[in-house]
Amino acid sequence: MAVTTAHRLSRDQVIWSFGPELEPVLEVEAGATVTFETNDCFTGQITSEDDLVTGIDMSRINSATGPVAVKGAEPGDSLIAEILDIRPAEWGVATLIPGFGQLIDLVQSPLTRRFQVRDGEVRMNERVAFPARPMVGVVGVATDVDTLSNGLAGRHGGNLDDRLHGKGARIYFPVRQPGGMFAVGDMHASMGDGEICFTGVEIAGEVDVRFDLLKGKQATWPVTELADRWVPHATADDYDEALKRVSEEAARLLVDEHGFSMEDAFIFLSVACDAGVAQACKPAPQFGTIGRFSIPKLGACPRPFA
């Protein structure tokens, strides 16, 4: 069921990269709600199993709808994007891409599979179906200096590909430019942690977002709040480095926001918090590997930023 949002952006209003100088297509107050129509990651170029990734225009990949400027967002703040609802379309695709993913040496590629999404279920074929877990892969704000294609992830967000970015997630982005400049796309009806073939069930749809601001506080990478946990992220060329960075990021939250010593943060993360993998579809270092850490919200325990 769609919530009633105050604004709507069409899937023709898109960006293909996040940079420092983005022109907003909409400006809203903090507290506003916006519905984003999003393209699938291939921008509709693959609609049947006969359409292969090798036959499409690779410059039209991972569009993100926006950007939206939020009034009052300034560098040093956090822009909070709360995902109120995600409504995938009925048909999605996954693809095997020559050279990409953990098992690419064992398969014939390119190859396309089509999935039907209906009543909360994703159907792969007559025999195999699984629950839909709608989420957004590309979600971010303007960068500080660099211009990064939407295939990439970084401190601005971008292609974070975290399956936790579904309905109810509140993502805190570090604002680098006035207005923040938020954009979202690359919806998946379902994606597994790791996204090991480089795609989830890629699908068009609609995303409802509510914006808020946290003045004067920000993390280095996006941090996501769920009902039961805080989830910092970090990116690197390989997972071992991404895990080290996200461990540092998680420890900083515990030290700066909740008064842990660094020693106790290190121990608490080891004994009570869960390291995870958002995306790791190697070999593809140029696209980054994304680590995350789940810090439980507990009675007496940390609520970073709270």
Place this chain on the structure above:
Amino acid sequence: MAVTTAHRLSRDQVIWSFGPELEPVLEVEAGATVTFETNDCFTGQITSEDDLVTGIDMSRINSATGPVAVKGAEPGDSLIAEILDIRPAEWGVATLIPGFGQLIDLVQSPLTRRFQVRDGEVRMNERVAFPARPMVGVVGVATDVDTLSNGLAGRHGGNLDDRLHGKGARIYFPVRQPGGMFAVGDMHASMGDGEICFTGVEIAGEVDVRFDLLKGKQATWPVTELADRWVPHATADDYDEALKRVSEEAARLLVDEHGFSMEDAFIFLSVACDAGVAQACKPAPQFGTIGRFSIPKLGACPRPFA
């Protein structure tokens, strides 16, 4: 509540490594239940915050109680160890160890923290407590050729350090030697995925296990069955390689046991299954990094080995 088990092993009946030639301290039929008393990983050498890892005998680390031979277990079979219950003691410790773990360069080490475990809760200090998630770190069977200290993980299991190895887990071990030769230890009242400081809440306790056999089938590494999923494992010196190996292992289960093509297995793992981290407390390549993959049990979907 303890289940009634037919056999009991004391925490003095331990091994410190898994090799090809292990002498059983108990022989049971398939279907038998055994209670294993286990030492904490430091074998009781650290009982207060004044006891540091640098002051203990490091040859007495990670004892595993056993081994138990299961009659009829032959190379080529799987030995199934079902964890019926885990009962931690009241006090456990976590430690910071010079040179180990993701944040070790940012802290003073060595250091020991003591935790109280009571009524399903682990208390770190007056301010911080979190739910107990009792699990076993070291769990394995005899190896094919090599002798591996219990600090190591491998195809025999060993120091898998997977927090999913709690009550209700059914772990399928590839039998390499007659009888299998099962041993278990290294209990944690709680451990986070990644175990980034190299310890969980290390604690003594009791583990109840029921043994079963699956004749003539085995995976390459241990595979764990939970109520809602199958979880293959793989080990390597770094996580990127561990993820590649566990992706191959997971795909083999889908192809061999459930009739997927390799292409569809690759896609299904990417869109519907979750890659995860059991242990990754670098820099410590010699101890291995352990990847896992969660394959959901779904109506029409895979039940490897079923």
